[in-house]
Amino acid sequence: MNVKISTSLDGLKDGNDSIRVDQKGRGTFDTIMNKIKLLKSIDHPIDGFTVTVTDRNFHLVDESIVDLAKEIGVKDMAMDFDLVRSIGITTESCVEKILLLRHYAHQKDLNFYGTWETPFRNLMSNSWLNTPHAFCPAMEGKTLEFNVDGSLKTCGHTNTVVGSSDTFEECFTPESKYSQLIESRLPGNNDFCKGCEIEGSCAGQCQVTLESSRNDNQLVGRMCQLMIATTRSLINEYLEGR
Ligand code: SF4
The missing domain is CATH 3.30.750 (Transcription Regulator spoIIAA)
Structure with missing residues (x-):
């Protein structure tokens, strides 16, 4: 087990x-x-x-x-x-x-x-030249939650419903809510993140974090600052061989 x-x-x-x-x-x-x-x-x-x-x-x-x-x-x-x-x-x-x-x-x-490590880990182990990747497994399409009411969500913590188990196959069509959500989170497609220095490896952080902070610009700003500053520091440490 x-x-x-x-x-x-x-x-x-x-x-x-x-x-x-x-x-x-x-x-x-x-x-x-x-x-x-x-x-x-x-x-x-x-x-x-x-x-x-x-x-x-x-x-x-x-x-x-x-x-x-x-x-x-x-x-x-x-x-x-x-x-x-x-x-x-x-x-x-x-x-x-x-x-x-x-x-x-x-x-x-x-x-x-911690979540602060994810952009750095993505930078060190992934490349968009080889494989698409995202901050969280849900936005990589790796997780899907089946709920007792038949709704489908991208993970166990999000409020965003992306389909229904009754029409499971439709969930994966290019026009589906699920496909469009993931499309909207890809680097270059999210206006909020365009131009950010860690856009490719962070790309909007975790979907749940985004939902919980949607109406609080100050909070989003602080989360982004932490993500960027930590990534910079971890890169510096790596370059210095520590
Ligand atoms: S740090 Fe903020 S602005 Fe930059 S990619 Fe991540 S969520 Fe977007």
Whole structure:
């Protein structure tokens, strides 16, 4: 059985419990750690965890979370910034934290990633000369969600309906909503992204992120700044051989 188990864990106890609480407002760190131990005891250890960083736990997330990942025994650790609920953290400080933790995680032989890495990864491993590619698998046409009401969506998180299971074949015709959505997201077709320095490797980021920030230009601007600044820094690091 090839099932991977991962969880959210937003730092050590102080960092996690400052944002991830239960319905009664109690911190969830101890519960998450207990479940991680339980899974390990029945030979189904978790494979990794994701750290969400906001204004509230930003200063509490540091190298110690990488040390905890090693202690738990996972190979994968992801970190992303919740810019929707965070207006107090700057792009520069986010990039600084990414580089610091990425470097430390690699020293400890851990995979460390986040959505901020996707344009850089696309730049390093894909070329439009060989194969089309996109920021998210949904926009590469790799995922399709079948819902109980018969609707089809490009992934499990989006609100955009692209077809119906009753007329499944029609979903893939050139005029279909699905084809047109993907067409509209290709480099050169999205007015918002035209001319951006990472257009080919980012091309509008994730569809769900776009939906959730559609009416908030400031938020979209901050997300783009983070994506561009991180990609530049990762390219610099690569060129410097670090
Ligand atoms: S960073 Fe922003 S403007 Fe640039 S390609 Fe990505 S979504 Fe478009």
